Amino acid sequence: MSAVSVxxxxxxxxxDHDLDDALLSSKIDAAEAYAAGFTGVPIPSPCPAAIKQAVLMLASYWYEVREAALVGGNAYAVPYGAHDLLQPHRAWVV
Structure with a gap:
């Protein structure tokens, strides 16, 4: 089950429309995969609020900024704050 619903x-x-539901679903999948990869563990169930917020931020950002290049602005691969939300859930291997 997804940490975040469409x-x-x-x-x-x-x-307020259903036209992009498939695209939104794919952005959620990508954001959850990113979050799990960054933390090094699968997203737990129930999902902590910080991870859920990071997934929402990532999916929203990737929905809004669909191009790899941006003219006249600051291009970020990951929205500011997403790593800060995920950091406490990171599994460190030594």
Missing amino acids: EELKVQLNL
Whole structure:
């Protein structure tokens, strides 16, 4: 089960249509994979609020910024704060 639903992401993005549901779902999948890869562990169930917020931020950002290049602004691969939310859940291997 996903940590974030399409409906939750639509609220985050303030979307009121169903036209992009498949795209939103793929952004959620990518964001959850990124979060799990960054932390080094699968997303737990129930999902902690910080991880859920990071997934929402990542999916929203990747929905809004769909191009690899940006002219006239600051391009970020990951939205500011996402790593800060995920950091406490990171599994460190020594």
